[in-house]
Amino acid sequence: MTGALHVPVLLEAVLQNLAPHAGGVYLDATVGLGGHAERVLAIPGTRLVGLDVDPEALAHARQRLAFAADRAALEEAPYGQLGQVLDRLGIAHLAGALFDLGVSSLQLDTPERGFSFRHDAPLDMRFSSSGVTAAQWLREVAEDELVTTLWELGEEPGARRVARAILRARDREPVLTTGQLRRIVWSALGHPRTRIDPATRTFQAIRMAVNRELESLPAALESAARRLIPGGRLVVIAFHSLEDRIAKHTMRRLSGRCVCPPGAFACQCDPEQVLTVLTPRPVRAEEPEAEANPRARSARLRAAERRAT
Numbered sequence: 001m002t003g004a005l006h007v008p009v010l011l012e013a014v015l016q017n018l019a020p021h022a023g024g025v026y027l028d029a030t031v032g033l034g035g036h037a038e039r040v041l042a043i044p045g046t047r048l049v050g051l052d053v054d055p056e057a058l059a060h061a062r063q064r065l066a067f068a069a070d071r072a073a074l075e076e077a078p079y080g081q082l083g084q085v086l087d088r089l090g091i092a093h094l095a096g097a098l099f100d101l102g103v104s105s106l107q108l109d110t111p112e113r114g115f116s117f118r119h120d121a122p123l124d125m126r127f128s129s130s131g132v133t134a135a136q137w138l139r140e141v142a143e144d145e146l147v148t149t150l151w152e153l154g155e156e157p158g159a160r161r162v163a164r165a166i167l168r169a170r171d172r173e174p175v176l177t178t179g180q181l182r183r184i185v186w187s188a189l190g191h192p193r194t195r196i197d198p199a200t201r202t203f204q205a206i207r208m209a210v211n212r213e214l215e216s217l218p219a220a221l222e223s224a225a226r227r228l229i230p231g232g233r234l235v236v237i238a239f240h241s242l243e244d245r246i247a248k249h250t251m252r253r254l255s256g257r258c259v260c261p262p263g264a265f266a267c268q269c270d271p272e273q274v275l276t277v278l279t280p281r282p283v284r285a286e287e288p289e290a291e292a293n294p295r296a297r298s299a300r301l302r303a304a305e306r307r308a309t
């Protein structure tokens with residue numbers, strides 16, 4: 001039942017870079033529907049801790065990974081708490097950690113989750129069942145914060161125009177549905193003229209803001225890297241340039257290179273020799289995968305290996 005719902009992205013590249021092997025303990029920090037985890041656990045003798053904030057995704061993952069239930073621990077927790085979860089489970093070291101960031105196709109394709117403008121539905125967009133919905137966030141947000149969010153997280157060139165249109169609309173009536181938000185963006189930017197709907201960037205930005213998607217990522221990646229055994233692998237799949245930059249900078253800094261902005265007066269980033277970067281350039285999906293799975297088109301995979309100190 002779950003197999004058809006979410007096609008794991010860059011699966012072969014994940015397996016190649018994570019290099020799972022018997023006896024290894026792996027962390028899947030965003031287990032989702034368990035697509036990548038299934039292949040890790042298919043190797044006899046592996047163990048896996050899977051985290052996700054979405055209870056619905058975890059229920060699917062539990063079914064999919066039932067064949068290895070005695071080797072898998074699935075926990076409803078954000079990756080920002082990976083240290084606490086691993087400590088509670090008595091796991092000090094990892095042979096590998098995977099972060100497959102962003103939204104799953106189950107989330108996108110479930111209308112009432114409010115992630116997609118393909119269905120008119122309540123504007124929710126939360127990965128977890130708690131926290132502020134997109135509708136609540138839009139009710140309160142100030143113009144400047146909205147502009148910054150649309151510009152930075154959505155890379156929306158018309159950020160100011162869209163923000164003003166949203167503020168004008170919300171003065172008339174609350175913005176409560178995906179359909180309303182899409183029409184507001186169209187009113188600011190015009191109707192779709194290409195395959196990409198102009199509302200795509202706004203929806204992405206608001207989803208990332210509502211779920212605070214970038215907030216705990218740098219610390220979580222570093223915490224996972226520090227738990228790796230020598231030779232252990234850290235693998236990150238990003239779908240957004242800011243996520244990818246965080247993965248790149250974290251891996252670079254932990255491989256001993258300075259990532260301070262050019263022209264910085266003195267190094268502030270405190271580089272350390274913990275990792276070796278395995279992917280000087282990110283791995284991208286090859287044509288057949290990008291053709292078959294549109295999500296794969298924007299995926300960028302980076303990997304690093306723990307040094308023997």
Ligand SMILES: C[S@@+](CC[C@H](N)C(=O)[O-])C[C@H]1O[C@@H](n2cnc3c(N)ncnc32)[C@H](O)[C@@H]1O
Pocket residue numbers: 006007008009029030031032033034035036037051052053054057077078079080100101102103104127211
């Ligand atoms: C792209 S999907 C992962 C798909 C998974 N690799 C698979 O093959 O099925 C990303 C998942 O990360 C989860 N997620 C988002 N933010 C999270 C966070 N802070 N901590 C843990 N999981 C998170 C989402 O709920 C979603 O299920």
